[in-house]
Amino acid sequence: MTPAWIFPEFSPVGVDLAGAEAVARYDHNQGTDPERDNALLDRLGVGPGTRLVDLACGTGSLVVEAARRGADVHGVDVGEEMLAFTRRRAADAGVDVSLHHAGFLSYELTGPPADVVTTRSALHQLPEFWKQAALLRIAGYVHAGGLLYVWDLMFSFPPAEYAEQVQRMIDELGRPDGGADGAGFTRADFEAHVREEFSTYSWILEGLIERAGFTVEEAAFPRPTHGEFVCRRR
Known part of the structure; x- marks a missing residue:
């Protein structure tokens, strides 16, 4: 049973992406780019047999490209419409991916530990306390020496500049x-x-x-x- 105090990750904050039309619009707006996905997979050394978990996989562009390489791919998302979109994308590409209706705080990887975990534009869904909990959970299913990749909207400017930097x-x-174009x-x-x-x-x-057990490389x-971080499990 899930404790009553757990963060409600199945009710994500921000833009509502519960409907199929909203998810299709999201896929368009984010500018899905297989070339960019493959450049990242190259950097992370993803190839045949690599066990990859993509947390908050969204519309599945990365997991599909990883599956094309022969990786053992697990896409995780709290949005059922996101998973449905990913399922269609994988079917169109003729690849198999394992999809899981879960989030940072509820996903549990079964079987061998992951070699690579990725999460892009998603960790911001959690407040700091729950970010730490999520990262500790990730560290629990990545093998020692495995990689964590994080890309997100994060602030590297001096804090005193927050107003002008956000507006910019x-x-x-x-x-x-x-505008729809x-x-x-x-x-x-x-x-x-x-x-x-x-x-x-x-x-x-x-x-x-x-603090979760990774070294930022x-x-x-x-x-x-x-910004982005490429991290190795200690």
Whole structure:
């Protein structure tokens, strides 16, 4: 039985992605790019037999590309419509993926430990306390020496610059509300993210990762509001 005090991860904050139409729009807006997915899989050494868990797999672009390589792929998401979209994408590609209706705090990997765990644009769904819990759970099913990859909206700017940096992100990345052309999210999407979700400073997230039993081997911040960590299980 799930304790009453557990964070309600099946009721995600921010933009509502419960419907099929919303999920299809999300897939379009995020700019799915198999080339970019494969570049990441190359970096993480994913190939035949690699056991990969993609947490908050979304519409499944990464898990499908990993499955094309012969990896043992597990896609995890709290959204049933996300999993349905991923299932169709995998069927269209002619590959097999294992899909799990679960989240950071409820997923349990059975069988051998994972070689690689990825999570992109998702850890911000959890407040700091629950980010730490999620990272500890991940560390429990990644073998020693295995990899964790995190990409997210995170803040590497000096805290005193928060107002101007957030506004700059919204002005530069947010397409006009109601604009339907091209990929990308609207100004209102970014505003809701900052207001309602739980993106945090990169140095806080790095500390949580280290305390969960990982060593950060690579960190990159292509924008002051976005970044990635490549981490190895100690």
